[in-house]
Amino acid sequence: MSQLPAGRRETWITGIGLVSSLGDGLEANWDALCSGRVNIDLEKYAPWMIHPLAPVNLDSQIPKKSDQRQMEAWQRIGTYAAGLALDSAGIKDDKEILALTDMIVAAGGGERDLDVDAAILTARADARSGALNERLMNDLRPTLFLAQLSNLLAGNISIVHGVSGSSRTFMGEEAAGVDAVRIAWAKIASGQSEVALVGAAHNGERKEMLMLYECGGFNLKKDFASVWSRNGGGFALGSGGVFLVFESRPHAERRGAKPFARLVNVVSGHSSRAAPGGVESNLGGLWASLGVTENATAIYTAATGAAVATGEEAAFLSAHGDVPVRAVGTSFGHLSEAQFPLALALASLSVSRGALVPPNDTSGRETEIDVMPAQIVAVSVGHWRGEGMALIEAVS
């Protein structure tokens, strides 16, 4: 067992909920990864491309249609995945534990009504004349706001699943996913919390988000390739929800929970992207502070394929060339806030199954392994800001 950070107690990952473009649930996703399948739609938004959500039976986790109707897609995906995670941890209907469960959700905003936006723009109903107000007052659905508020994914999880210990929503793209994991871990490891539900959801089929990333030049267009072979071409947005249950070891043992992995340490940082080499240098610092056993580690990275971010991450990885690497973005696309939880979920699954998923890369960055390493590090480099890492290992 690795050395825990000073004064910290053991944290276990006891539940994983995952739904994605590759499938619904852990088995379906694992099988798809093992077969090298990628679900990407190259036509619908051409020249842009997205990974659409696999078919999902929402009723199994969100039984009331009235609840489903109150949500937009990103909330339904997230609430569904949260339910899977609680099921996986075996606490789905345990009211006593759910009342103590601390929730941290990483979220952006919800879907806009694109038809209303288009009608307003077409009518040139601008703000100065007041015409914008009239259109908004008449055309917006009153409840749409509740599907747009960032903290209403957490709100829906509280309502549908009864998670009520606490509810916090972190915002800030990829970094929000990293810090949600870090704070939930730190609270448990320090004794401030016993059990936490952490995760995020993303709907890749949103033209308003494609537009925002297009403004920054981050959308992958034309040729699909692994994140290592995009030459800074960016990302294809992905769809999915990822939630994890963290527990203090004593709490998990008391109820006989079986862990996927031990969460040893989580670190995050904020490098200035103004100076070349800032990301690479920050990753070096985070790696050094993580407590990694270099020759016994693999990496699951949330790499985006964005120009500076993934370029500098690749340089960092080359400096640790013996560490086997898997990038989740090639198979799943980019899930923003959910991308780091996704990398951590797959790392945990790999630890519990004693195998890495096969390489999905023709650049030579991802290679087959002979011996399963004892540890895995999940890595995130946000497309615009934020870096983070988490170290996990098997509970023997």
Place this chain on the structure above:
Amino acid sequence: MTTLLETGLASTKLRSAKTTMRDGHNRPIVVVTGMGVITSLGEGKTENWAKLTAGESGIGTIRRFSTHGLKTRIAGTIDFVEVKPFSSTTLAERLADIVIEEAVGQSGIGRKGDFPGPLFLGLAPVEVEWPQREEIARASGEAGCIDYDILLRTSGGGRFTQVHARYMFGSVADHLCETFGTKGSPISVSTACASGATAIQLGVEAIRREETDAALCVATDGSVNAEAMVRFSLLSALSTHNDDPRSASKPFSKNRQGFVMAEGAGALVLESLEAAQSRGAEILGVIVGCGEIADTFHRTRPKPDGVPIADCIRNALADASMTFDQIDYINAHGTSTPENDKMEYLGAAAVFGDHARKIPVSSNKSMIGHTLSAAGIIEAVFTLLTLEHQRIPPTINYDVPDPAIPFDVVPNTARDARVATGMSNSFGFGGQNVSLIIRREPG
């Protein structure tokens, strides 16, 4: 000899002091050493406190944009801080700059651009706003129909990189982190109308975990724009008392009919008592307890029996190792909506019993309106000022008492009082509940 003696004394002092550096749960005591605030009443603690205790209202008719066709035409806007071109996110960022300058300046911590701890930022959700959307539409050159396919085709090529950078959710925290030199990954949090209180709570927890000796907690909101007003309006949450803006926000009154949207920001420098004392900082107050709980009842309405609010208050008392009779004052969430104010009384009464009718309870929102994501921290600053000045700001516009809410609301006029400990409550859409307990003196 003298030197030796002094050294000996110092170490004895240090040892005896050590025992009082931790709270009843053996955690580092967390103190406030700097505060900053801006609201529609003005900029800074001095101006705000003077107007707040004089019972002045910052609510007025909206002049920043056309309110034609809106049901509500009043708000607590901050028009004395100009942002061009206007963007709610940019205004929020500018307000945060101002309050951090004030808080860090008062605290004297660190060096300029080098704050020795992490940033926790309460922030409204960020999204592309209408002027930017219209700009992209215009740039398309299309004279007829505009849809997102056209916007998408127009937005690339590097012409709108600033739109991406501005409307990243992390953009405000990124700017503040770079400007003030906070350490580590800055965290932006949204718990709706409790965001400001959650930002404080995150800072308190980080210091209690002994990850850091200091934290910069900020919350800011510049949300008064047409679409945000329409959204709240469509949920029937806003007062439509347009003809007399200053009396529109009437928390706990029988004739209350909704909240008044408002802008503002607040900042607190938090430090461990030990770190603050060792650098000789003035201690402005102590965050002794934080409580929270998520309501599972409804997306916008609290559970009708008020139990989650009561449990939230109980959690805060337990965290502070205190009993309800030790609370001298409640700075209420008091939004002036029919639902919130009633539930807040029910929740408080469940914990405080008969004491709930005796304890002074006032709502700053009667004067500054509902500053949404910033409310929790602005009202924590005002609670700290209440402790400092031993004077309770009033609930103004209280002319028609609601018999269902028999709080002592400190009606219309500020009141001098002995206040050692105050509680500040924040409740938000999505079942968010946070209560903070704040003392003037450590121990």
